[in-house]
Amino acid sequence: MGTPASRRERILDAAEVQFAGDGFAATGTTAIADGAGVPKGLVFYYFPRKIDILRALLAERLPSHPLCEPSEVTRIGDPVASLVQLARTLGLGRHESVVLSTIIWRESGTHPEVREHLRALRESILELTEQVLDSAIEHAIDPVMRRQAAQTFVAVVMDDANTQRFEGTGPDVAGAARVISNALTSPPG
Incomplete structure (x- = not known):
């Protein structure tokens, strides 16, 4: 046995x-x-x-904190590669987590424990994304813009993980990383 x-x-x-x-x-x-x-x-x-x-x-069986160190994924001067590497390292849509992610999305509405785990996971990914952006972009970033960029990226990464459990076509994570990078590195105007 x-x-x-x-x-x-x-x-x-x-x-x-x-x-x-x-x-x-x-x-x-x-x-x-x-x-x-x-x-x-x-x-x-x-x-x-x-x-x-x-x-x-x-x-x-859920990812634990810290999910990774910013230095593991950051490519200084290349926020696109940094964000793409972050998404790969997090691996939220990997096959072995697809079954568990189904439980998370399904049960988060009815079980406070699940909802709290999902909230904590999202918050830790947000903080990590902000740290990666700060490290990858070589100039100071407006904190409000950085938070909005991180929220956008986390939404895309979590949507990608959620979509994979249905074996559907998910969002373009690299495309989202390019849009975010352009928003944060382009001169204002």
């Missing part, structure tokens, strides 16, 4: 798939146990309540 850690991981894997497919409310612990190949009692041993499974998924 595997080690305790592997059984716990199988339960989380099964719950992730079930929550993404059927939603949290419609998923029973029996389905999770069946999907994990474990007795139902073992689900309750590791997670006394179903909400504890959702909390564990959020805590253990």
